Structure formats: C-alpha cells, structure tokens
Amino acid sequence: MxxxxxxxxxxxxxYEATPVLRGVDLVVQKGEIVALIGRNGVGKTTMMRCLIxxxxxxxxxxxxxxxxxxxxxxxxxxxxxxxxxxQGREVFPRMTVExxxxxxEMIGRQRGAVDRSRVFTYFPILEERRRQLAGTxxxxxxxxxxxxxxxxxxxxxxxxxxxxxxxQPSIVQMICRVLRAIRDDxxxxxxxxxQNLDTILTIAERGYVMEKGRIAAEIPRGDISQSNVRKHLLx
Amino acid sequence: xxxxxxxxxxxxxxxxAFLVLSAAxxxxxxxxxxxxxxxxxxxxxxxxxxxxxxxxxxxxxxxAQACGTAAAGLVGVVLEYLVIRPLYxxxxxxxxxTLGVSLIxxxxxxxxxxxxxxxxxxxxxxxxxxVYTFSTYRMVLFAAAIGVLGFVYVLFMRTGFGVQAxxxxxxxxxxxxxxxxxxxxxxxxxxxxxALAGLCGALYAPTMNLIxxxxxxFIVEAFVTVVVGGASVLLGTAxxxxxxxxxxxxxxxWYGQVIGQIGLLIAVILIVxxxxxxxxxxxxxxxxx
Ligand SMILES: Nc1ncnc2c1ncn2[C@@H]1O[C@H](COP(=O)(O)OP(=O)(O)O)[C@@H](O)[C@H]1O
Ligand SMILES: [Mg+2]
Numbered sequence: 206m207x208x209x210x211x212x213x214x215x216x217x218x219x220y221e222a223t224p225v226l227r228g229v230d231l232v233v234q235k236g237e238i239v240a241l242i243g244r245n246g247v248g249k250t251t252m253m254r255c256l257i258x259x260x261x262x263x264x265x266x267x268x269x270x271x272x273x274x275x276x277x278x279x280x281x282x283x284x285x286x287x288x289x290x291x292q293g294r295e296v297f298p299r300m301t302v303e304x305x306x307x308x309x310e311m312i313g314r315q316r317g318a319v320d321r322s323r324v325f326t327y328f329p330i331l332e333e334r335r336r337q338l339a340g341t342x343x344x345x346x347x348x349x350x351x352x353x354x355x356x357x358x359x360x361x362x363x364x365x366x367x368x369x370x371x372x373q374p375s376i377v378q379m380i381c382r383v384l385r386a387i388r389d390d391x392x393x394x395x396x397x398x399x400q401n402l403d404t405i406l407t408i409a410e411r412g413y414v415m416e417k418g419r420i421a422a423e424i425p426r427g428d429i430s431q432s433n434v435r436k437h438l439l440x
Numbered sequence: 441x442x443x444x445x446x447x448x449x450x451x452x453x454x455x456x457a458f459l460v461l462s463a464a465x466x467x468x469x470x471x472x473x474x475x476x477x478x479x480x481x482x483x484x485x486x487x488x489x490x491x492x493x494x495x496x497x498x499x500x501x502x503x504a505q506a507c508g509t510a511a512a513g514l515v516g517v518v519l520e521y522l523v524i525r526p527l528y529x530x531x532x533x534x535x536x537x538t539l540g541v542s543l544i545x546x547x548x549x550x551x552x553x554x555x556x557x558x559x560x561x562x563x564x565x566x567x568x569x570x571v572y573t574f575s576t577y578r579m580v581l582f583a584a585a586i587g588v589l590g591f592v593y594v595l596f597m598r599t600g601f602g603v604q605a606x607x608x609x610x611x612x613x614x615x616x617x618x619x620x621x622x623x624x625x626x627x628x629x630x631x632x633x634x635a636l637a638g639l640c641g642a643l644y645a646p647t648m649n650l651i652x653x654x655x656x657x658f659i660v661e662a663f664v665t666v667v668v669g670g671a672s673v674l675l676g677t678a679x680x681x682x683x684x685x686x687x688x689x690x691x692x693x694w695y696g697q698v699i700g701q702i703g704l705l706i707a708v709i710l711i712v713x714x715x716x717x718x719x720x721x722x723x724x725x726x727x728x729x
Pocket of ligand 2: 251
C-alpha cells in the first residue's frame with residue numbers, strides 16, 4: 206500500500222459556538238480524483254477550509270504526504286504543495302489575470318513552478334484575457350482563472366470546492382476535461398466538492414458522502430454510477 | 441516666463457508637493473490597508489524630530505533625512521506588530537487605538553523634549569524669476585513628491601512584493617491560501633507607509649518650527665487627499681493632489697491662506713458628494729466602460 210497523500214482522522218472544527226465538523230475520517234491516495242459530496246450545509250466547504258488551514262482544527266489530525274500539518278498555517282501548507290480553489294472562486298478582482306497568476310506562481314518556484322505557458326495551453330482564454338481585470342471576467346472565466354492560479358503553483362494536491370456552481374454546462378465540461386488532463390499529465394491529486402451529478406460522474410474515481418459533519422458513506426472505485434451518486438445527493 | 445505666471449506654477453507645485461508627501465504614507469496605511477491612522481501626523485513628526493536631532497549631532501542633512509525616514513519606518517513596523525495587527529477590518533477600533541497612540545506621542549514628546557526643539561535652516565537658498573524670489577528647496581520638495589509617486593507606483597505595480605501586497609489587501613485569506621506570508625506583508629506595508637510619512641517629515645524639517653503638536657498640521661491635508669483619491673492609491677493620489685492643489689493655490693493667491701484652507705475643505709465636501717468613491721473609483725469606472 207503506497208503512502209496516502211492526504212490522511213484525515215477525527216477532524217473536528219467549529220465556527221464559534223456552532224460545531225460543524227464532528228470527526229471526519231478520509232484518505233486520498235496520490236494521483237486519485239476523489240469527490241466529496243453531500244447536501245448544502247453539511248460542512249463540505251468547512252472541511253476544505255480546514256484542510257488548507259484557513260480554519261483551525263479543534264481536534265483530530267491532517268497528514269499531508271506523511272507529515273502532520275494540523276498546526277501549520279495556510280501559507281505554510283500552500284508552500285508544501287496544497288493548492289486551494291475556493292467556493293465562489295475568490296479571484297483578486299482589482300488585479301489583472303496575469304497578476305492573479307503571478308500570486309499563484311510565487312510559491313511554486315521552490316518546487317519548480319508549472320510553466321505559465323502550459324496553463325495557457327490548458328486554458329487559452331487566460332492568455333487572451335491576461336491584461337483584463339479579474340473582477341470583470343464572467344463567472345466561468347473566473348473559475349478557470351482560480352484553477353489556473355492554483356495550477357501555476359505546481360500543487361501535488363488540489364482542493365477544489367464546487368467548480369460547477371453557477372457556471373454554464375459547456376464550460377463545466379471543458380473544466381472537467383482539463384482537470385482530467387492535469388491529473389494524467391502531471392500526476393496531480395484532486396479532492397473536489399461537488400453537487401453536480403454530471404461533473405461527479407465525469408471525473409470522480411471514488412467518493413465520500415458527508416452528512417452532518419461526518420463521513421456517512423464511501424463510494425468505492427468502480428461504484429461511481431448515476432444511481433449510486435444520485436441516491437446520496439438526494440438523501 | 442513672466443514672474444507672475446511662474447509664481448502661480450510655483451504656488452501650485454508647492455501645495456501639490458505638500459499634499460502628495462503628506463498623503464503618500466497614509467494612502468498605503470488607510471487607502472490600501474484600511475487602518476484609519478490618527479497617528480499619521482506623529483509618524484511625520486517622528487521624521488522631523490529624528491532628522492533635526494541627527495542633523496544637530498553632525499550628520500549631513502541628506503543622511504539626517506534618511507535617518508528620520510528609517511526611524512519612522514521602524515516605529516511603524518514595531519507598532520504594527522504590537523497594536524495594529526488585530527485591527528485589520530475593524531476601522532473604528534483602529535481609529536480609537538491610533539488616536540491613543542497619537543496622544544501618547546504628542547504628550548510624550550512634550551514631556552520628554554519640551555515645547556520646542558532646535559530646527560534646521562532651509563538649505564539651497566533662492567532664485568529669481570522676474571521681480572520675484574523663490575526658494576530652491578521648494579522645487580526639491582516638488583521633485584521629491586514626483587519621486588515618491590513613482591516609487592509607490594513601481595513598488596506596488598511592478599515588483600513581486602507589490603503583487604503580493606495588493607493580493608493581501610484585496611483578500612488576505614485567499615492570499616494566505618496561495619502561500620503569501622500575509623503577516624509579513626502587512627508589517628512591511630505598514631512600515632513602508634510609516635517610512636513615507638517619516639520622509640515627509642524629514643523633507644519638511646528644514647522649513648518648520650518643531651513643536652510636539654506639529655503632526656496636526658499635516659493630518660487634515662493627508663486625509664483629505666486620500667479620501668478624494670479613493671481606495672486605489674496608485675490611481676487616485678496624484679490626480680486628487682493635483683486638483684486640490686489647483687484649488688488651494690488659486691484661492692491662496694487671490695484670497696489668502698485662510699480662505700484657501702476653508703475653500704479646500706468645501707471643495708473636498710463637494711468632490712466627495714459628486715464622486716463618492718473618489719477619483720480612483722471614477723477613473724476605474726471610466727476605463728472599465
Ligand atoms: N463563517 C461562518 N460562520 C458561522 N457559521 C458558518 C460559517 N460558514 C458556514 N457556517 C455554517 O456551517 C455549516 C456548514 O457550512 P458549509 O461548510 O459551508 O457547508 P457546505 O459547503 O457543505 O454547503 C452550515 O450550517 C453553515 O451555516
Ligand atoms: Mg459549500
């Protein structure tokens with residue numbers, strides 16, 4: 206058994222008085238594409254924020270590449286090679302596309318940043334729009350920029366929160382194709398939160414189902430099917 | 441050029457320089473970082489006093505001015521670490537805390553150094569145009585103001601630090617998640633803002649009486665320029681200072697200093713009424729459409 210790239214055990218986290226994560230256990234192997242699914246408000250985004258380090262874990266552990274990063278800050282985790290693409294994209298609105306990418310690139314240097322031109326071949330629109338302010342891009346373009354911005358940092362693990370939310374289907378399909386290609390070309394591991402059935406069926410190889418701050422079920426390799434996933438999304 | 445015409449240009453350049461140099465540091469600390477820094481005038485005063493003190497210890501003026509600038513920058517970094525850090529995104533608290541810092545600095549200076557401090561004579565002498573005589577040093581101040589605008593522009597638009605700093609000010613959590621060491625960026629930015637305030641003091645040290653309340657003579661103009669400029673320091677400060685300088689120097693010339701001061705404030709109220717997001721908001725909207 207190879208060493209998992211991400212191993213989460215008993216993770217608990219809260220917003221002030223409200224406990225949200227109540228003991229999450231989850232394992233992701235290197236090179237996998239894993240979906241985290243569940244209804245609105247069960248704690249998926251909270252989980253992602255906890256994994257990148259924007260929200261402190263109350264208890265439990267997060268191990269990345271065999272190293273305990275539970276107490277490490279978000280910038281430290283990013284420097285170790287975790288890329289984060291938040292729900293709602295959060296591009297820097299008053300900076301150009303190019304400058305947004307530059308922020309992502311700076312941390313990648315030590316690990317050999319992904320060539321920006323390579324990101325442009327995945328997403329030619331970013332090159333066309335490189336001088337445009339990110340805040341003036343469409344939602345789909347902002348999502349593409351948010352992915353590109355993580356990618357230029359050459360992450361080994363990408364955390365991706367609801368990439369298809371509010372985006373037209375043709376762009377969602379294109380994003381799915383690129384995510385697959387990134388994994389196939391670069392070996393990047395992807396853990397993504399998603400509610401869109403098509404996206405899950407297109408790229409997920411395995412899934413975890415979250416309910417009330419815990420993992421309620423696991424969908425193993427080979428069992429990602431329309432009926433299985435739909436059952437959990439509608440649960 | 442006739443003496444009269446040059447006189448207007450000179451008055452404009454003088455006011456423009458004063459507005460830009462007073463406002464540059466505050467544009468970073470308030471405009472970019474959102475800290476309503478009531479101690480801005482005391483950062484400037486720190487630059488004045490350290491410049492004067494090191495000058496009287498025997499340093500050449502330029503080196504003394506460098507010391508004044510550096511001292512204010514250091515004070516800024518230390519202050520950021522000790523008291524400012526919890527105040528980002530809490531503007532009203534930042535106002536109260538920095539007001540406290542301002543009072544402590546003013547009273548502390550009075551108690552420790554007394555009500556006056558030896559000044560420095562204005563260097564470089566004067567030159568004549570037509571029948572008028574002008575101070576050469578005032579022209580140096582104008583050049584310095586242009587230099588400061590250029591420095592701030594290059595620093596924030598053309599360097600890696602600048603990209604990280606702007607990302608941090610726009611969305612600190614996201615910047616951190618991309619590996620930007622945001623605490624260090626905040627400390628450095630605040631330090632640079634304080635150092636620019638110190639530079640303002642250092643440059644004006646040879647033109648002023650050194651008294652512990654002298655910071656108050658800068659802070660109104662500094663805030664006015666930043667507010668009129670709007671949130672984007674790089675787009676806003678220069679046009680704001682230029683427009684305000686035209687108004688102020690015109691009124692000064694025709695109606696005197698008091699009307700100039702009052703007219704400036706009335707103009708600010710009108711401008712902010714018409715352009716609620718300042719010049720930079722207006723410029724940004726124009727270039728977007
Ligand atoms: N910043 C916050 N402060 C307080 N409560 C929050 C905050 N963000 C989310 N919550 C609450 O935490 C729970 C989980 O939210 P979230 O992780 O965003 O769910 P999901 O991404 O699965 O839809 C929800 O009940 C939500 O109301
Ligand atoms: Mg969510």
